[in-house]
Amino acid sequence: MDLRDYLRVLRTRWVLIAACALVTIAIAALITVRATPQYASSARMFVSTQGSTDDAQANQGGQFSLQRVKSYADLLTGQEIARRVVEDLKLDESPSALASQISASSKLDTVILTITVTDPDPARARMLADGVAKVFVAYVAELETPPGKDEATIKATVVDPASKASSPISPQPVRNIGLGLILGLLLGAGAAVLRETLDTTIKSSRQLEELVPAPILGAISYDSAAVDTPLITSLDxxxxxxxxxxxxxxxxxFIDPDAHHKVFVVTSSLPGEGKTTTAANLALALAEGGEKVVLVEGDLRRPKVAEYLRLESSVGLTTVLIGKLVLEDAIQSTASEGLAVLTSGSTPPNPAELLKSSSMAAVIASLREAYDIVLIDAPPLLPVTDGALLAAQADGALLVVRHGKTTTDQVTLAVERLEAVGAAPVGVIFNMTPAKSRDGYGYGYGYGYAPEPSTSRNDPNADTVI
Known part of the structure; x- marks a missing residue:
């Protein structure tokens, strides 16, 4: 995937990304609401050496104090200081619990040590901070007094006693919700990319070009009204x-332009991809263009052509194949000039045997001679073998692929089914594409280009077109 692919994924999967962001924001808000407010109180101490009257000794003492401050910051968060504070203040909590409330820090190249204690009660936080400072001053004096001496070489002095906090330091609603939003967007983007990577359905013409060794003849844009009006003769x-x-x-x-009589099978990988309506509408469009067309209902298992075109379904292809009726008498005319239809007839118990029989080959040969284009609506290729058998007797197969439903594996297997019987797809029809193309190949835009409504020349409100 290149950058454009990632941008396309973010654009098309924005609902998933927004949902992840909303969920993480809600979780952050819930955590913020349920969190116990914590108050912080800080005391500052100055660490210095004693008995330094000479400048050189004072400088050495200062460097020694700087080194000691780093160690003191670590000692403040230890168990010993916490134990002494618990004993001194007669607290009910354990030293380890108190130690988790204490933090210490020192600014770089200074001997200022800051003690911070957090607690749900601001008054108690102040009391604990002062208690820790007091205990630590005595602890430093104890540690830094050499054996046999009465005075410590380094002392800690409280310069800023702890003050009572006026507002809690946590939770921070703005920060938490902001972090939740950022985390949600990152998780959503990752989920969108992962879902796109795992999604093997065909969504672009580029995918089809890599899978099928045949040109994309066109794309039929998705129309929600197609369920009620499947045929283009019912449209404007x-x-x-x-x-x-x-x-x-x-x-x-442009497929085999030198041939004057062509036979094409219209099929798909699986049911539900719109092959029958595609075959019927393509036949209507060809007849509208002046071609002499016959549409053969070769799907003997789930015939639909007769229902769409409102024709008699009890007499048709199977009637001819078993010799009960001659071909010319089984063909039905339609309201569209130039289009004839051979419906399926009665549903047989052995469709595959009938379709590969010599009688079927003779029917196709007779139709080829009598019509410019023969379109055979065949069953899907993967569930049954009927479609491949019909394709082997035709000039090629028109493979219908449904946008967002047919997978790459299904298309690959369908092509292999055709090639296994010596047939091949001669063109691909990309069906139910979005109204606006997502891959820039120019298919499935569905813009329309109807004439503008006429206006009277005498109408003063009519727009002037230049």
């Missing part, structure tokens, strides 16, 4: 979906 002349099939019709003419 300039509807985007109708225009998509005209583009498909034009591109189909």
């Amino acid at each position: 002349t300039y509807a985007p979906r109708a225009e998509s099939f005209r583009v498909l019709r034009t591109n189909l003419q």
Whole structure:
């Protein structure tokens, strides 16, 4: 994935990213609300040497104090200081619990030592800070008094007693929510990229070009009204979906342009990819363009063509294959001039045997002679072998791939099924693409380009077009 791919993922998966951000913000807000406020009180001490009257000795004493301050900061958070404070103040808590409340720090190259104690009670935090400072002053004097001497070489002096805190140092709502937002955005972006990486469905023309050794003839944009109006004859002349099939019709003419009679199988990898409506609408578009077309309902298991075109389904292909009716009598005309349909007929118990029979080959040969283009609506390739058998007897297969549903593995297996019987896809139809292309290949935009409404020349409110 390059940078553009990452930006596309963030743009298309923004709902997931926003959901992760909202969840982490909610968790941060809940933690903030339920957290016990903590108050901090600090006392400052000055560490110095004693008995330094000479300048050189004073300088050495200062360096010695600097070295000692670093050790003192570590001692303040230890168990011994906490134990002495507990005993001195007669506290109920354990030394280890008190030690976790104490922190110490010193500024670089200074002998100033700062003690900070946190507690839910600001008054108690102040009392503990003063208690720690008092105990530590005595502890330093004890540590730094040489054996046999009465005076310590280094002493700690409290210069700023602890003060009562007016506001808690934690929780910090703004900081917590801000961190929750940043964490949520990072988690959301990571989840979006991971989901995109694991998602193997076809979402771009570039993926199809890498999987199928055939050109993309066109893309049919998604139309929510297609469930109620599956055929383009029910749409406005300039509807985007109708225009998509005209583009498909034009591109189909470039496949084997020298041949005058062509046979194509329209199939897909799995059911539900829109192969039947694609076949029916492509046949209508070809007939509209002046071609003499016959649409054969080769899906003998789940026939739908007769239902869409409102034709008789009891007599058709199976009737001809078993010799009960001649081909010419089984073909039905439609309201569209130039389009004839051979429906499936009665559903047989052995569809594959009928489709690979010599009778089926004879039907295809007769239709090839009589029509400019023969379109066969075949079953999907992966569940059954019917589609591959029909493709082997045709000039090639038009593979319908549904955007966002068909996976790369399914397309690969479908191509392998075709190649196994000596057939091959001659074109790909990208179905149900978004209204706006996501990969910049120019497919599936669904803009439409209808004439502008006419206005009267005498209408003073009419816009002037230059």
